[in-house]
Amino acid sequence: MDTSIAYWTRTGHSRKIAEHIGNTLKLPVHNLREGPPPRGHLVLVSGIYAGKSDPKMLNALQALTPDTTPRLTLVITCASPDARDLDLRKALASQGLAVDEKEHVCPGGFLFIRFTRPNQRDLDAAAAFVKEAIKQA
């Protein structure tokens, strides 16, 4: 199954992470604000804002079906080391989409909290996670 990387960003981190993964693994990278992503396994890179995903992204993701997107892998970027978005998983599950249980959290600075992240090591770790996830298909 073909894999592509899709991102939704407010401050640029998700784009940076997605582009690094795409360049490292030679995979196409898609900005979800420009329309639905390519069919196939989708790696979704997105941030957390006030504890949630951007509602506009959830809206855009409604275009996905189990037919267009048989598998999703999540890469979340946030300032807190343990922030998660269970609502994102719930929304995707309610569409019948299969989401890998294992997800990757990439540090992404906000104001003075971890403002130097993601750094090169964070970007490399995100690419290594996706490489492993693809192997486990």
Ligand SMILES: Cc1cc2nc3c(=O)[nH]c(=O)nc-3n(C[C@H](O)[C@H](O)[C@H](O)COP(=O)(O)O)c2cc1C
């Ligand atoms: C308005 C706003 C609210 C945020 N709220 C949270 C939050 O609740 N928890 C958290 O861990 N990070 C929070 N962050 C930090 C972002 O999740 C983090 O910087 C992420 O890397 C941003 O991704 P992006 O640049 O792709 O939009 C917030 C950032 C912004 C701009």
